[in-house]
Amino acid sequence: MRKLRDILPEERPAEKARRLGIASLDDQELLALLLRSGCSGQDVTELSALVLDLEPRREGLLGLLHNSMQDYMRIRGVGEAKALQLVAIGELSKRIWRREAAKNLTAAFADPSICARYYMEALRHLEQEELHAAFLDTKLRLICDRLLSRGSVDSSVVSVRELMIAALRARAVRMILIHNHPSGDPRPSKDDQKVTAEIQEAARLIGIPLEDHIVIGDNAYYSFKEWGLL
Structure with a gap:
């Protein structure tokens, strides 16, 4: 699991996105950029990895569409505020997907x-x-x-x-x-x-x-x- 302190400054998510574009970030980096901060006992990159590994059967990012606040609060150090932030990211993603799907209905x-x-x-x-x-x-x-x-x-x-x-x-x-x-x-x-x-x-x-x-x-x-x- 990558830790923020182990990543060169120019390779940290925000700097990497500025240099190479947002599409250059992998799933963990992109989630870390959205979350901005970690929580008690872990930095934002560690938290992002734990979120993506929370439900292996949902293949990482798919979990954001389905996990609940209670699911996220099973992660050590994640409280209500951070769990709410994560479900908000999932809900926003779901709404974008649904509206795009509706627009493209043939x-x-x-x-x-x-x-x-x-x-x-x-x-x-x-x-x-x-x-x-x-x-x-x-x-x-x-x-x-x-x-x-x-x-x-x-x-x-x-x-x-x-x-x-x-x-x-x-x-x-x-x-x-x-x-x-x-x-x-x-x-x-x-x-x-x-x-x-x-x-x-x-x-x-x-x-x-x-x-x-x-x-x-x-x-x-x-x-x-x-x-x-x-």
Whole structure:
């Protein structure tokens, strides 16, 4: 693990970026430049290495999209302020990625595979379930997205009323539900089916039909529409 005191001044992240350009920095150096300072017992380069190694299965930088404050606070010396800074970097990266992905959509969400691909990377590594609603226009293009709940998807935590209000405010014509299964298996549970039925009926009553419910697994998805459940 590199330590800041062992790096020549001209090779430290800020100076290296000034000399050679920002693209010359490796992942650890780039993260160190963003964090600017370390924390108790370790300098910024050591902290950056620990952050990137926190979840090996997420391949370094991918962890920034998915790690929580509690994950970062497992690192010795990392308190709430530094953990908040790290999740803010991840959230900013996620929003940039999502907006760029939306801008580059070449087809509408009429095809479940396109919708699943759009949400796959953001949801497949999460350690708890998230339920999203995608609000669509007349051509089934994405208008906007709303996070409905975190935790198990069941009717006790999903507010159908708030969902319908959000759909009306977005001037949606149709909507799609999307949620993930941390197990990696996208097959729907009984609770998934129950929530889908409740939202389908409410959506029908206000005239904004539920187009599909897509469950994201690990590089796999389940579409209620494709399986004839909608």
